Amino acid sequence: MKFISKGSKLYSILFNKCPRCHSGKFWKYTNPFKNIFNKEKDNMHCSNCSLLFELEVGFWYGAMYVSYAIGVAIMLFLWGLSNVLFPEINIFNQIFFVIFFILLFAPFNYHYSRLIWINIFVHYKNEFL
Ligand SMILES: [Zn+2]
Secondary structure, three states: OHHHOOOOHHHHHHOOEOOOOOOOEOOOOOOHHHHOOOHHHOOOEOOOOOOEOOOOOOHHHHHHHHHHHHHHHHHHHHHHHHHHHOOOOOHHHHHHHHHHHHHHOHHHHHHHHHHHHHHHHOOOOHHHO
C-alpha cells in the first residue's frame, strides 16, 4: 500500500518515525503508554538527521488542536458504542463510560497528536537516507 509506505506522512505517524528522514524515532517508545513516564521527552531530536522536533518555542501548543479533534472523535465513537452495547444505559453511566475511556486513551491521544502536528509542518526528504 503506497499511502503507508516510507515517504508518506501516514508512515511517520503510524510507525513513530521522524517526519523528515522517516528513519529515526520520534518518541523514544512506540508504545504511547510507556512515553508518559519518560522524563527525557523535552528537547527531543532525531537520532538519524538531528532534526530538533520542537521547531520553535511553544510549538507543541498547536498539538492541542489535534488532540481536541482526536478527543472529540473518540468521545463520539464511545457514545455511539455505549448506545449500541447498552441500549438501556442511563445518561450518568454513559458519561462515566465515556470519561473513563477518554482518560484511559489520553496517552494514546498525546502521542498521536504531536506526531500529526509535526507532520503538518515537516516534510519528508530522502537525502537523509
Ligand atoms: Zn530524522
